[in-house]
Structures are given as C-alpha cells and as structure tokens.
Amino acid sequence: MAVKLLCLCLLLALLCPSWARKQTCLTSASSCDECIQSGPECAWCTAPDPDIRCHSMKGLRRAGCPKSHIYNPQGLVQVVKNESSTEPADTKTLFLQPQEFSVRLRPGVSQTFPLTITMPTEQSVPELTTDTTNVPAGVNITLSRVMTGHPLFVQVTVEAAQCPSKSDDSNQNQTGPWFVHITPRGFSLSVKLEISLDCQCDCSRSREESSVACSGHGALMCGQCECYDSYTGQNCQRDKDSSFSQNVDFCRSRPKAPVCSGRGECVDGFCECEARANPQQRYSGRFCECSNFDCPYANAKICGGHGMCECGRCLCEDDWTDEDCSCSMETASCMATNQQLCSGRGMCLCGKCKCEPPFTGPTCESCPYCQNTCQQHMECVECRVFGTGRKKDRCDQQCGSLSVTVVETRDDMPQPEENISFCKMISRHDSCYFYYTFSHTPSGGQSIVARAKDCPHGLSK
Known part of the structure; x- marks a missing residue:
C-alpha cells in the first residue's frame, strides 16, 4: 500500500510540463501552426478580428483575446x-x-x-x-x-x-x-x-465550410477565413467581380477618411499596406491603421526593451508594466529590514517605494521630521558607536544603512541646520547621556555622534 501511495504522489507531482527558455513569438504568423511552432510559450487567438493572433498567453489576454479563444497546447x-x-x-x-x-x-x-x-x-x-x-x-x-x-x-x-522543417522531404515519419x-x-x-x-493545431484539423463568419463564401479554420474563388476580404464579404469592390470607400475607416489611412493602396476594395524601408517595421489592420513601431520609448528603446509594439500599444513582457513597459514589477528592492515592503509605510511602484508622508528613504524606514526621530534611531547609533544597547548583537543586519561620523565632544558637532535632528538620549547601559544628529540620506541616514558622554555626578566618559 505504501508503495502504491508513493507512486500516486510521484505521478501527481511529476505529470507537469516544464517550460523551455523564453523566446519571442512570431506575431506576424499567418496560421496557428506557424504560431505555435515559433516558440514553446506562443499561443494563438481564435477570436474573430483580434488585434493580434500570435503572442504569449498573457500577451493575448492583455490584447483583449478571451481566454476561451486562446489555443496554447502544452x-x-x-x-x-x-x-x-x-x-x-x-x-x-x-x-x-x-x-x-x-x-x-x-x-x-x-x-x-x-x-x-x-x-x-x-x-x-x-x-x-x-x-x-x-x-x-x-x-x-x-x-x-x-x-x-x-x-x-x-x-x-x-x-x-x-x-520538422517543411523542407525536409525525407520519407521518415515527421x-x-x-x-x-x-x-x-x-x-x-x-x-x-x-x-x-504536437506541430499542428487541433483547429487546423477541422474546417467549417460555408461559415457564417466567412459570409457563407469561405471556410473558417482557427478563427480565420479561407475564401472561396472570386471572394476576398477578411470575412470573404467581397466579390472580386463585383463593381462595388472597386469603390475606394471600402478602404476608408470612416467617411472622408484617408484611403487606407494614407499608408497603403486600395485593391479590390481592400487595403494593401505599403512596405517600410526597415523590414522589421510594418503597417497592419483592415485600413493599415496599425503599426508595430509607433509606440512609446523608454531608455532609448521601443517599449523600454521589455515589450512588443502592436497597433501603437506596448504589450509588455511578464514582470513589466506601464504604457512604455518601463515599470518593473519586482519588489526585492522595496523589501525593508523588517521584511515588509516599504516598511509597511508605502507602496512598491516600479521597483521603488512611494512612501506615505512623512516617511522617507529607499524603503520608507526614515522619518526625519517626526517627533520621535531621535528615539527611532537611538539604538542604531548606540550599537554602532558604543557597542551597547538592545541591537548590539544584530547591529550590522539592522543598522547597516546608517552612516556614522564620530567626533570627540558635542562642541565639535555641526551647528543646527534645517532638516537635521539634534538628539540627547540616555543609555540604559550606563545611565549616561550621549549626543548625536540625524539627517536623512538616499541610502538610509547620516549621524554625527559625540564620543564623550554626560554621566551622573558630572563625570564624562
């Protein structure tokens, strides 16, 4: 019985596919088969008239393709x-x-x-x-x-x-x-x-002849129409022999709009988009209204180098967001020493903390204008300079972001300035007062500490 249970556990744990290295999907794929063969993460949208058919699962969802219309065999x-x-x-x-x-x-x-x-x-x-x-x-x-x-x-x-390559004409089963x-x-x-x-989509094995989606003039396969002879158009709605197909109004997105958005030629009532000098750039869409290069730039790269441009809109890779894909969704840089994002005092946006006032600092750990600023940093100052206090055994881990400069007496400390807190605190270790300043810095904080203390009976240490 124990062996059978172990077998069952192994079977449940291991019957799962592992992902191969991430690749770029062929967004210009003309068929479902071509799409899924362009990369292990590539999926095909079978919805009618989608903005994009071939992309990653998340890319298609972001482009508006319903989950029920996404084909993604694993x-x-x-x-x-x-x-x-x-x-x-x-x-x-x-x-x-x-x-x-x-x-x-x-x-x-x-x-x-x-x-x-x-x-x-x-x-x-x-x-x-x-x-x-x-x-x-x-x-x-x-x-x-x-x-x-x-x-x-x-x-x-x-x-x-x-x-297998289509050019492979060997007799071997492919x-x-x-x-x-x-x-x-x-x-x-x-x-x-x-x-x-699995090199052929399941939908490629079935055709819906004379489909309503194809105006009754073509076969529907994988969400696309294959028009019968003499018919053309995305939905096979135009008769090539009809005089109506010569009307350029069919190539306008709205009345009096430029033919093919000024980016192509109207042929048989449909737009043929012009080619760009850069073969990587292209126009697309029923009226050539879309492009894959007219998107926001970040860091001198289209879509920040972390996404693909589709119809003037960036489709960001996983873990990146914003209109130019410049915003990282990683949160490690926002983790504070208390193991909370932004110390629990802000939000992690694009890999950086946006702190709630009056808190500041890389992880919202500082509050230079709070009344308890001196109390807040006392234990780190004490352990860093005097080696005493409650944090002495974990000083490096919890107080490493505090930069400390030591002077001999409080008379050697700088004159009061705006945004600098002057502190006089008493140590439980020896009941002596010690003096320091605190000011916020991008790395965490800066303190200037007087080595000499004021102790009971007027004695100094």
Missing part, C-alpha cells in the same frame, strides 16, 4: 496500461508499473513522469536501456533515479527540440507516433512509450 502524458502486481514483495519476478504511456510533445516543453521497478530481492539494481532506433534526432529521453533500492523509482523525461521501449538489462519485460509531436 503536450500531454497519458497512462495507457497500469496493471497492479498481485505477487508478494519478495517475489523472484521483475515487475514494471505503469506498463505503457502515451506522450504528446510540444517542442520545447518537456514531459516528465514516474516509473516504478520492483526487483527480485536477490537481484541488484539493473541498468535501464532505451531502444530509440526509430526516433528522429532532436527527441531526447532521459532517465534519472528518484529513489534507489526495492522498489526502484525512476523519473522519465521526454523532450523534443523542434518540429511527427510520430514513434514507439520506444525502456527495458531493464537482462530482462525481457519493458515499458512502452508512444511518442508524437
């Missing part, structure tokens, strides 16, 4: 055969569980699953072999032991580098299925893997 592992053993634990028979898997791979996204090997008690743990003679290059299978002993738990990882056997050396029993590649 592969799949299915257990095909999983018979249980009825033999006692000390049996002399080898047992493998599960016995058969089906693995669908999206290139760049690995699939991992567990395998249990029950060995005869007198048998040493054997080497595992994989027969991959019929599997093409780029499909890799890795075996790693999770737990050794009896039974043996093995983690199997399968990953494909990329989909997307599977391929069959692989994992066999303990010296035994005839093996685990069977059926591996296939």
Whole structure:
C-alpha cells in the first residue's frame, strides 16, 4: 500500500510540463501552426478580428483575446496500461508499473513522469536501456533515479527540440507516433512509450465550410477565413467581380477618411499596406491603421526593451508594466529590514517605494521630521558607536544603512541646520547621556555622534 501511495504522489507531482527558455513569438504568423511552432510559450487567438493572433498567453489576454479563444497546447502524458502486481514483495519476478504511456510533445516543453521497478530481492539494481532506433534526432529521453533500492523509482523525461522543417522531404515519419521501449538489462519485460509531436493545431484539423463568419463564401479554420474563388476580404464579404469592390470607400475607416489611412493602396476594395524601408517595421489592420513601431520609448528603446509594439500599444513582457513597459514589477528592492515592503509605510511602484508622508528613504524606514526621530534611531547609533544597547548583537543586519561620523565632544558637532535632528538620549547601559544628529540620506541616514558622554555626578566618559 505504501508503495502504491508513493507512486500516486510521484505521478501527481511529476505529470507537469516544464517550460523551455523564453523566446519571442512570431506575431506576424499567418496560421496557428506557424504560431505555435515559433516558440514553446506562443499561443494563438481564435477570436474573430483580434488585434493580434500570435503572442504569449498573457500577451493575448492583455490584447483583449478571451481566454476561451486562446489555443496554447502544452503536450500531454497519458497512462495507457497500469496493471497492479498481485505477487508478494519478495517475489523472484521483475515487475514494471505503469506498463505503457502515451506522450504528446510540444517542442520545447518537456514531459516528465514516474516509473516504478520492483526487483527480485536477490537481484541488484539493473541498468535501464532505451531502444530509440526509430526516433528522429532532436527527441531526447532521459532517465534519472528518484529513489534507489526495492522498489526502484525512476523519473522519465521526454523532450523534443523542434518540429520538422517543411523542407525536409525525407520519407521518415515527421511527427510520430514513434514507439520506444525502456527495458531493464537482462530482462525481457519493458515499458512502452508512444511518442508524437504536437506541430499542428487541433483547429487546423477541422474546417467549417460555408461559415457564417466567412459570409457563407469561405471556410473558417482557427478563427480565420479561407475564401472561396472570386471572394476576398477578411470575412470573404467581397466579390472580386463585383463593381462595388472597386469603390475606394471600402478602404476608408470612416467617411472622408484617408484611403487606407494614407499608408497603403486600395485593391479590390481592400487595403494593401505599403512596405517600410526597415523590414522589421510594418503597417497592419483592415485600413493599415496599425503599426508595430509607433509606440512609446523608454531608455532609448521601443517599449523600454521589455515589450512588443502592436497597433501603437506596448504589450509588455511578464514582470513589466506601464504604457512604455518601463515599470518593473519586482519588489526585492522595496523589501525593508523588517521584511515588509516599504516598511509597511508605502507602496512598491516600479521597483521603488512611494512612501506615505512623512516617511522617507529607499524603503520608507526614515522619518526625519517626526517627533520621535531621535528615539527611532537611538539604538542604531548606540550599537554602532558604543557597542551597547538592545541591537548590539544584530547591529550590522539592522543598522547597516546608517552612516556614522564620530567626533570627540558635542562642541565639535555641526551647528543646527534645517532638516537635521539634534538628539540627547540616555543609555540604559550606563545611565549616561550621549549626543548625536540625524539627517536623512538616499541610502538610509547620516549621524554625527559625540564620543564623550554626560554621566551622573558630572563625570564624562
């Protein structure tokens, strides 16, 4: 029973895909298949007339594509055969569980699953072999032991580098299925893997002929219309032979608006956008109203170098926001020594603390104009200069941001100035008074401290 429970836990924990290195999606992809093959994080929007069809999952959501219209395959592992053993634990028979898997791979996204090997008690743990003679290059299978002993738990990882090239005219099966056997050396029993590649969108396998979305003049596939002969347009709404198709008014976004927004030519009632000198820049949209280069700049880079420009609007990468993608959403720089963001006295915006008045400082830890400023910094001054006080054992950790200058007596301290607090505090260590100033600095604070103290009976230390 314990073995079965462990197997179940491993199965639940490991049947999850791991992400490959982040890549840039082909936003100009003309089909769903081309989109999902451009990167493991790329998804396709099947909604009618979206601003953008190919982008990351978050990019499509930010562009307004409904979640229900986003196609983003991540592969799949299915257990095909999983018979249980009825033999006692000390049996002399080898047992493998599960016995058969089906693995669908999206290139760049690995699939991992567990395998249990029950060995005869007198048998040493054997080497595992994989027969991959019929599997093409780029499909890799890795075996790693999770737990050794009896039974043996093995983690199997399968990953494909990329989909086959369309130019590859070999007779070899390009997307599977391929069959692989994992066999303990010296035994005839093996685990069977059926591996296939997800290089074609599910929606590409079905066409809705004479679709209403295509004005009845074309087939709908993956949210796009494939128009029948003599019809054209995004929704196949124009007859090429009709005199109406020659009317340039069809190429205006509104009455008297420039034809094709002044960025293209009206052909058969539809805009053909002009090409830019820079091939990386392009116009798009029904009326050529969009561009991928007319977006806000930050740090001399379009969209701050942290996003993509689509129709004049920045689609930011994960962990970046704002209209020019210049605002980082990381919060580590806002973490104060009390393990609270901005000391609990402000908000972390674009990686910097916006403090609530009257608090200041990189993490809102200072309050130079508060009445309790002297009391607030007393313990750090005492431990930094005199090595006493409640914070003496953790002075470096909690008071490292305070810069301290030591003078001999209070007469050597600077003259009073605006924005500088002058403090006289008593130490519980020796009941002596000590003197210091405090002023706020960008790094945390600056104190000038008199080494000499005023102690009882008029004695100085």
